Amino acid sequence: MSPTIKVLLAEDQSMVREALAALLGLEDDIEVVAQVARGDEVLTAVREHGVDVALLDIEMPGCTGIEAAAQVHKVLPAVKLVVLTTFGRPGYLRSAMEAGADAFLVKDAPAAQLAAAVRKVLAGERVIDPTLAAAALAEGANPLTEREREVLRAAADGSTNAELAAALHLSQGTVRNYLSTAIQKLAVRNRAEAVRTAREKGWL
């Protein structure tokens, strides 16, 4: 029989992470050789443990699972990458794919798909929910410019224009211009809705 598949688990909530480890531990051909709770610890852990497949949550402190995926893909392209997330946002799927991910799973999929995905990516397959893929393709690319995203991100907590201007070293008028164009591109009526829909689409 072939040697076991070495898996790294990156997920910030320990209880979930260890539970997933228990789940994968039930599989004979899979071994969880490393667990990390932060995105910025992924690369070194992958290196140290000779990982075959990295399972990456998106929302993590340090850096996102998508950024971690990009780092790993760049220096160790042979390592297979499975992105695992709570939110099936089309924009997330798109960025995950651009970062070199081999699979994209949402956490409300059946647990059996996790081990299945690990085996499939190792066999060279890609695993993507067809519905989500369709949604990602249907909605097109992120229409926001980098600067617009930054301003929107900064505005998300309810900061005022003056605070945004100070924080981003811009004039207050410029901040309003960016928010205005973002609002128009997203076809919404104010900054709060803009933040909301940008988040929802994974564009933020």
Added chain:
Amino acid sequence: MSPTIKVLLAEDQSMVREALAALLGLEDDIEVVAQVARGDEVLTAVREHGVDVALLDIEMPGCTGIEAAAQVHKVLPAVKLVVLTTFGRPGYLRSAMEAGADAFLVKDAPAAQLAAAVRKVLAGERVIDPTLAAAALAEGANPLTEREREVLRAAADGSTNAELAAALHLSQGTVRNYLSTAIQKLAVRNRAEAVRTAREKGWL
């Protein structure tokens, strides 16, 4: 040896739910006899399976884990209730306790605490993170009135005053008044921040 502890798991994300089941399945004295993905299925499942301990996530469709806890506590007070949540919001802890919960765990606690909590509540103990308990007591009770909460909740998605007024059958001025008092009670500067901090404290 005593019979195994019968546990119900309520959590909407299947992957997490099944992973937690796998984790608890490793314990000899614990048996997961039921799994549900919605809050409003908890009560009947508890009844049907003669559950000893119910593990309830807060964020669920149907109704929240806290509401489900209240229902179970009312009709089957002998069933022990463990509330499990992603967010350690003091207000959540408070409402969970008021709903009759015996334990309150956050998902970024170590996985070992889950089984430990199950055993402890069955032994009549209560399990609460001391830091969180302190925070819950320190910040006092929710200062918002029911109506203020409603308006704030409705305003969370970026709706304008006119829309809020229409949705809640209020005059536009009244909506503004409620938002204004909420903003003052929360000591913030606009509705977006008010929504944010109310959420954070679990007051929404």
Added chain:
DNA sequence: ACTGCCGGATGACAGATGTCATACGGCGAA
């Protein structure tokens, strides 16, 4: 009976926000 609080409302006002026209320098594509 009186006081206070809640839900609900109005009007006036100041300040924040969103829109629009316009401008300039840089940079990449045609």
Added chain:
DNA sequence: TTCGCCGTATGACATCTGTCATCCGGCAGT
């Protein structure tokens, strides 16, 4: 090279939001 887009900025304008004073009816405590 010219066109278009991005980043940045200004000023003017209309509308939205937040505050405040004030009012009413109802209901719970004292």
